[in-house]
Amino acid sequence: MITCFIRYEIDPFQRENFKEYAANWGRIIPRCGGNLVGYFLPHEGTNTVAWGLIAFDSLASYETYRARLKSDPESLENFTMAQTKRFILREERTFVEVVDGTLNVQARQS
Secondary structure, eight states, rough: OOOEEEEEEEEEHHHHHHHHHHHHHHHHHHHHHEEEEEEEOSSSOOEEEEEEEEEEESSSHHHHHHHHHHHHHHHHHHHHHHHHHHEEEEEEEEEOOTTTTOOOOOOOOO
């Protein structure tokens, strides 16, 4: 499994617009074949960086997902909203793989 780790530089004065954009992906991504790990807004500290994480079985699965996004009306509408309102200043994508035994390890009670 691979995860697409998206780092966004956002306009901190348009946080609510980014929140709406991320919430829209919550419907779109699973429908188009991505396993949405989540979108994350800054809470404390730096207020200009947000993240989105989407997992795929393989790079081929990711390519199929990308093709579906390009033909999904709600996806196209969400991209257009982001471009029109200009709340995303920069976007970077990195593909990572999980180290076995390290994902979702719960805290132990002492």
